[in-house]
Amino acid sequence: MSGLELLSEQGFRLDGRRAGELRQLRARMGVFAQADGSAYLEQGNTKALAVVYGPHEVRGSRGKAPAAQALVNCQYSMATFSTGERKRRPHGDRASGEMSLHLKQTFEAAVLTQLYPRSQIDIYVQILQADGGNYCASVNAATLAIIDAGIPLRDYVCACSAGFLEDTPLADLNHAEEAAGGPQLALALLPQAGQIALLEMSARLHADHLERILDAASRACRALHALLDQVVRSHLRHDAALLAK
Incomplete structure (x- = not known):
């Protein structure tokens, strides 16, 4: 990434976050x-x-x-109003196809598909508003939806992006930081097991910097795990309260 205006001398980004700080997360299950x-x-x-x-x-x-496991079908799309540009083909473009494939690869590694032979699991994700980290938000939302469906996972799947500005790794990039260019990484992690479900780099990065940017994304994924777990537990408490009435 480039552009000194993205990171102040005091270490603050355009939206007021520190380098490794996540954007605010809000989520609901069972919508x-x-x-x-x-x-x-x-x-x-x-x-x-x-x-x-x-x-x-x-x-x-x-x-x-498949005779021994479930078929995982994923479809990713962006609403026509999700960005400033009006899209004519929000569902069938190449970028959406690639993102659908990435989601499929991610959840094939996380869902216990062997428990459902000769069956199919459909995961549909739509981005309603895009401001960076579309893949990561899709993974995090789909994880909550899968848990809501009662489908067993090996672990939570938590995804976060990271970039590199000058000599500083930045976690959870927004649109302005993504648009600045430079190497960017998207990581989907099974945090408790420490297993990587998907790792993608958008550009070349010197090997000396890889460990630092990967560490920034990993720490962000573990922080997201705690937040997603709070959402799940809150949802379960709410359901339990309704059943008790």
Whole structure:
């Protein structure tokens, strides 16, 4: 990343955060009664909605159903009003296809698919407002939706981005920081196990800096784990209170 205006001499970013500080996170589970699981999440000004259906019988040809595990189907899209640019094809563009594939790879590594042979799990994520970290917000929202659906995971899947400005790694990038260019990393982590579900670099980065930027993203993912766990526990307490009435 470049541009001294993104980080003040006192170590503050444009939105007032320190280098390793997360954007504010808000989330709700069970926002759609019609779905098996759903969640709405705000990570800074990036807003994501995730809906999960399944496990259910494989749609279409049964020949594509894995004999020993569930088929994970992911679809990512951006609302036409999610950015300042009006998109003509919010669902079928190449970027959305790549993001759908990344989500599929991420959750195939986390969902206990062997418990549901010859079945299908559908994960739909839509970005309602984009301000950086779209993939990460999608993963975090989908994790909550999967938990809401009662589908077992190996661990929470927590995702966060990180960049490098001058000699300082920055965690949880917003749109202005992403637009500045430079090497950026997106990490999806199973924090308790310490396993990486997905790791993507947007540009070349000197090997000497890789450990620092990866450490910044890992620490941010572990901080997100605590926040997502609070959301889940709050949701469960709310459901328990309703059942007690």
